Amino acid sequence: MRKKNLFVISALALTVSSFMLPITANAALPITVNNQSIPSLAPMLEQVTPAVVSIAVEGKQISKQQLPEAYRFFFGPDFPTEQIQERPFQGLGSGVIIDADKGYIVTNQHVINNADKIMVQLSNGHEVTAKLIGSDKSSDIALLQIKTPQRLTAIKLANSDKLRVGDFAVAIGNPFGLGQTVTSGIISALGRSGLNLENIENFIQTDAAINSGNSGGALINLNGELIGINTAILAPDRGNVGIGFAIPSNMVNNLTAQIIKTGHVQRGTLGVQGRELTAELAKTFGYDTNQGAFVNQVMPDSAAQKAGLKAGDIITTVNGEPIRSFSELRAKVATLGAGKTLTIQAMRNGKLQQFAATLGASVDSIVNADDLHSSLTGAQLTNATLDGKAHGVEVTQLTKDSLAARYGLLKGDVIIGLNRTVIKNLGQLRKALDHPPKVIALEIQRGNNVLYIIVR
Structure with a gap:
């Protein structure tokens, strides 16, 4: 067969x-x-x-x-x-x-x-x-x-x-x-x-x-x-x-x-790492069902740490709604958005406890430029800072002979503007390219010089 x-x-x-x-x-x-x-x-x-x-x-x-x-x-x-x-x-x-x-x-x-x-x-x-x-x-x-x-x-x-x-x-x-x-x-x-x-x-x-x-x-x-x-x-x-x-x-x-x-979309982040809850793991931590999200680690200075969550907690509800798995917790947190305050119920040492956490903002540190616009294929981008302040979007990697390279981008270039609109971070660049004009004029800082690169 x-x-x-x-x-x-x-x-x-x-x-x-x-x-x-x-x-x-x-x-x-x-x-x-x-x-x-x-x-x-x-x-x-x-x-x-x-x-x-x-x-x-x-x-x-x-x-x-x-x-x-x-x-x-x-x-x-x-x-x-x-x-x-x-x-x-x-x-x-x-x-x-x-x-x-x-x-x-x-x-x-x-x-x-x-x-x-x-x-x-x-x-x-x-x-x-x-x-x-x-x-x-x-x-x-x-x-x-x-x-x-x-x-x-x-x-x-x-x-x-x-x-x-x-x-x-x-x-x-x-x-x-x-x-x-x-x-x-x-x-x-x-x-x-x-x-x-x-x-x-x-x-x-x-x-x-x-x-x-x-x-x-x-x-x-x-x-x-x-x-x-x-x-x-x-x-x-x-x-x-x-x-x-x-x-x-x-x-x-x-x-x-x-x-x-x-x-x-500005994703929310709770600041926990975890895994799916098995029956054996639940029993070890004094919980009688495998429905929930097990917390392996709480990240320093995260929303979870500030709320009082600890490694070993089993998150059972968010805003009163049951959490069946860690994947479900991750999806709910990511889509709720930064700045939202959640009421979290978690099992700790066999007892249910309640916490209030205000979600932080998840920052996409590196993105492939073709996710923003096809003409930038071959470049990787990240947020750039100057004296601790947002300063544009830096080209961190560039594939040789790629479309982005043919338009004239170089590794180390910082995109600081698009069609006379100031660009300070990836979020602003993404928004500007969600419905791009036919001709895109990228304002580039290259070392101490500023130039324009035109892409279509």
């Missing part, structure tokens, strides 16, 4: 060459057929489906090709052995309107990644160009905005912390570019992680059929409320077997609120 391989597919986007309606209908609401009342999802779906849109993107995909070193023998030592190629691409996905008045649409980051043009098609067939407000690669969330005279319908967000395994769920999206499609199932599991899809994982698992093109679509409850954004499937030979994953609505709400406010 041939052994089938299982694939976790995060890029469910299908690649190819002002007005809020109240949603109160319940799926159990009967409809009459042949003078008989039968249960149906139709009344609820008639109100919800206009809030789910189809997304079509166009852009350029940059790929690297490594040529043999022998080429240098024929063409000289300066011949570049790494070739950068740009290839146009098109893709399809889904999105969900979360604010009808402002035209905000949430989708997956991988749906719009590297897109130069984003088109949104409403359920009535009307098409409009969307603007990218901001995105977060680590959690695979992106926020778009459209402006249209069309009346929009938005979905109300549910409290995903209240979900239970066995709750009914309905998925709505645009699989395989067929058009809006509805499938149903149940919540199969909560707090799924370790799938290596994104850096922050706390997925809802469902058996509602999800396929390529469903990315960014809605997972809703029977009240027509959003409980998650569909993002991935576990599949043999890339087919659906009833194991799909969605980003919980509470994570979506926290992340989009930060993007709306600042244009990017």
Whole structure:
């Protein structure tokens, strides 16, 4: 018997060459057929489906090709052995309107990644160009905005912390570019992680059929409320077997609120290192269940230390909601945002204790520049300081013959401005490049000199 391989597919986007309606209908609401009342999802779906849109993107995909070193023998030592190629691409996905008045649409980051043009098609067939407000690669969330005279319908967000395994769920999206499609199932599991899809994982698992093109679509409850954004499937030979994953609505709400406010996500950090709690470990520390997050280490001067947490604590709840694993704790903390104060309950020496912690800001010390803009491929960036103050973004590493190098960047350059806007840190540079102009003028400090480098 041939052994089938299982694939976790995060890029469910299908690649190819002002007005809020109240949603109160319940799926159990009967409809009459042949003078008989039968249960149906139709009344609820008639109100919800206009809030789910189809997304079509166009852009350029940059790929690297490594040529043999022998080429240098024929063409000289300066011949570049790494070739950068740009290839146009098109893709399809889904999105969900979360604010009808402002035209905000949430989708997956991988749906719009590297897109130069984003088109949104409403359920009535009307098409409009969307603007990218901001995105977060680590959690695979992106926020778009459209402006249209069309009346929009938005979905109300549910409290995903209240979900239970066995709750009914309905998925709505645009699989395989067929058009809006509805499938149903149940919540199969909560707090799924370790799938290596994104850096922050706390997925809802469902058996509602999800396929390529469903990315960014809605997972809703029977009240027509959003409980998650569909993002991935576990599949043999890339087919659906009833194991799909969605980003919980509470994570979506926290992340989009930060993007709306600042244009990017400012992660919160508690300052603990830990591991998943096993039954044996729980018993050793006087705890009678394996639900919780075990703390291995508390970092000096962190929010956790200031709150009084210690190594050996088992965190059981955050803001009154149960914590099932360390991965779930990490995801909740990272998406809540810096400056938020949490009420944490932890087991210590067999007794429950309560702590209040104000989250610090997580700083991405080094980022790959192509995460910010494709024209900067080959450079690594970090925050630069001068006399203890933010001074721009430094190029710490640069790949020879890369696109960034060809535009003229050098290792040690400090980006201090972009199109006459002062840039003091990575956050400001990221925000400026979330919706970049066609021509980008980088103001560079190189030693004691200041110059401009133009990239497209």
